[in-house]
Amino acid sequence: MNFEFNDDQRMLRDQARRFLLDKSPPEVVRETLEGAQSYDQDLWRQFAEMGWLGAAIPEEYGGSGMGHLELCVLAEELGRALAPTPFASSIYLGAEALMTAGSEGQKQGYLPDIATGKAIWCLALSEGARPATEKNITAQVSNGKLTGEKLPVADGDIADRAIVVAKDGGAAGLYIVDLNGAGVERATLDTVDPTRSQARLVFQDAEAEKLGEDGWPLLQRIQDRAAVLVAFEQVGGAQVALEMAKEYALGRFAFGRPIAGYQAIKHRLADMYIQIELARSNCYYGAWALSTDAAELAVAAATARVSATEAYNFAAKENIQIHGGMGFTWEFNCHLYYRRSRQLALALGSQRVWKDRLIRALERRNAA
Numbered sequence: 001m002n003f004e005f006n007d008d009q010r011m012l013r014d015q016a017r018r019f020l021l022d023k024s025p026p027e028v029v030r031e032t033l034e035g036a037q038s039y040d041q042d043l044w045r046q047f048a049e050m051g052w053l054g055a056a057i058p059e060e061y062g063g064s065g066m067g068h069l070e071l072c073v074l075a076e077e078l079g080r081a082l083a084p085t086p087f088a089s090s091i092y093l094g095a096e097a098l099m100t101a102g103s104e105g106q107k108q109g110y111l112p113d114i115a116t117g118k119a120i121w122c123l124a125l126s127e128g129a130r131p132a133t134e135k136n137i138t139a140q141v142s143n144g145k146l147t148g149e150k151l152p153v154a155d156g157d158i159a160d161r162a163i164v165v166a167k168d169g170g171a172a173g174l175y176i177v178d179l180n181g182a183g184v185e186r187a188t189l190d191t192v193d194p195t196r197s198q199a200r201l202v203f204q205d206a207e208a209e210k211l212g213e214d215g216w217p218l219l220q221r222i223q224d225r226a227a228v229l230v231a232f233e234q235v236g237g238a239q240v241a242l243e244m245a246k247e248y249a250l251g252r253f254a255f256g257r258p259i260a261g262y263q264a265i266k267h268r269l270a271d272m273y274i275q276i277e278l279a280r281s282n283c284y285y286g287a288w289a290l291s292t293d294a295a296e297l298a299v300a301a302a303t304a305r306v307s308a309t310e311a312y313n314f315a316a317k318e319n320i321q322i323h324g325g326m327g328f329t330w331e332f333n334c335h336l337y338y339r340r341s342r343q344l345a346l347a348l349g350s351q352r353v354w355k356d357r358l359i360r361a362l363e364r365r366n367a368a
Contacts, residue, residue, distance in 0.1 A: 004284075005073060012066075013073045019050075020081035026333045029195055032084035033336070038158050038188065038197035040084045044117055047085065054115030057095055062112030068291040072283070075229045079236025082340050084195040086120050086155035088233070088347065092226040094121025097163050097174065100222055101212030106176070110161070122159040124150035124177075124201055125219070131353050132165070134216040139166035139203065141175055146183075146208040149201065154347060156199030157188040163211060164203070165219060172215045175208035182206065193343035195336075220357075223348055224301035228286035231301075231308035234344050235280050238308075238315040241337045242272045245315075245322040252324075259322075268322055272315045279304070279311035299365060302358035309345050309354070316341035 005013070024043055032040055047053050056071040057063025071091070078087055095114050098107055113119035125132050127139065127150060139148025146166055156162065156179070164175045179186065183206035189198045212218045246269055249260035259265050286304035289297040316338040320327035327334045345351060 005069065009069055009073050012070055013077060016052075016074055016077040017080065020077055020083060024081040024083045026082075026336060029082045029084055029336055032195045038155075038194075039086055043083060044085045047087070048115070048117030051115075053087075053091060053117050054111075056091070057099065057111050057115050061107050062115040064115070069287055071229060072232045072287040072290070075232035076236035076283075079233030079340075080240050082195065082237065082336055086122070086158060088196075088226070088230060089122040089155040089159065090114055090120050092229040093123040093222065094161070094163065096225045097123070097211065097222045100225070101174070101214070101218050106209075106211065110176075119160040120155060120158055122153055122155045122162050123222075124153045124156060124162045124164040126150060126152060131349060134172045137165055137167055137172055139164065141166045141168040141173070141208050144208055145205040146175060146177055146203045147205060148203050150203075151200040152189055152191070152198035153201050154196060154198055156201050157186055157197050162201065164201075164208065166208070172219070173213075174211040174215070174218060176211050177203065177206050177208050191343065193339040196340070196343050220298075224297050225290055227301040227305040227348055227354070228283065228290045228297075230344060230347055231279070231283045231286060231304035234308035234312040234341070235276060235283055237337055237340055237344075238272075238276045238279070238312040241312075241315040241319040241334075241341075242269070242276060244334065244337075245269060245272065245319040248323050265322060268318050272318050275307075275311040275314050279307040282307045296365070298361040299358065302354050302361055305348070305354045306351065306358060309351050312341040313345055 023046065028040060028043070051064035052074055054063030055066045055074060056068050057065070059065040095111060098110055102110070110119070114121060127137065130136065139146065139150065146164060148166060150164065153162065159179055162177050162179055164177050165172060166175055167173070177184065183204045185202040187200045189200055191198045246260070249265050249269065250258050252259045282304045286300040288294065289300035320334045320338060323332060323334055326332050
């Protein structure tokens with residue numbers, strides 16, 4: 001079993017890295033962080049022109065048909081660059097949900113607009129601070145009309161359509177809602193990372209179109225697929241945090257020599273490296289399971305998610321510590337990666353939620 005990317009995929013990685021270094025440097029990320037825009041619209045348009053938005057979408061639905069391994073490659077580079085776009089919401093969640101459970105009509109009607117960047121999608125699941133479960137969902141659908149409140153919703157303030165988790169007669173299901181239609185109100189929320197905006201969505205008799213038939217199990221399959229891709233983003237960001245810390249430690253002198261020569265700094269850098277490489281290996285396992293739709297996807301996704309979250313949180317924090325007092329200042333870029341690490345740690349549910357999912361997945365596998 002080969003878990004390494006091939007030559008074409010490595011070439012895609014190199015091209016994406018060069019492009020993002022030029023088009024999404026820290027200055028661009030700061031413009032979104034400090035400005036009024038929730039995302040970089042010009043960058044989003046260029047992603048569409050290069051076929052990135054349709055990387056895993058089949059050609060018959062307007063995509064470039066590269067595949068999920070290529071999407072994993074792109075996800076890692078987007079994580080390195082902290083690209084301020086709704087890529088995760090639209091592609092990891094919206095497009096994956098439609099490809100997994102959409103009818104032929106839904107795929108033909110919605111996927112081409114996602115691939116060209118004309119429509120931004122999001123997933124509306126959470127209803128506050130508590131973990132969302134099938135039992136505590138309160139949003140209701142009756143006769144095709146949705147009523148309820150969702151928060152926080154990643155990119156909900158800029159999305160054109162949402163996949164909303166709601167109940168119809170007591171059973172949870174997934175529903176497509178036009179966020180520009182009647183019966184929808186939304187407001188942007190203040191969060192630790194404004195480059196990935198969050199919103200409150202309020203629905204009052206909004207038109208709702210059913211997606212798939214499996215309800216909660218379908219949601220978990222979609223989350224498993226998205227978890228692998230988000231984990232690649234996390235590994236990409238963690239790797240840059242390590243590189244930043246190493247570069248600073250080599251250039252910062254104390255008592256006549258670089259601080260990188262002191263054992264305490266060496267141990268911090270080594271610990272960062274070990275956690276990142278462990279997470280990377282788990283991500284590769286997840287990429288294989290995602291691209292082959294393997295039965296191990298639930299285990300692989302949860303493993304990648306848990307290890308990547310721990311690695312990014314640790315690397316982002318240690319990067320600040322190695323920079324010392326300078327690491328806490330606004331002028332240095334350390335906080336950009338710390339913000340994103342905290343945002344991604346909760347993007348699909350907390351670390352506790354994914355550890356519980358990993359345990360349950362392992363129990364099911366062992367019992368089979």
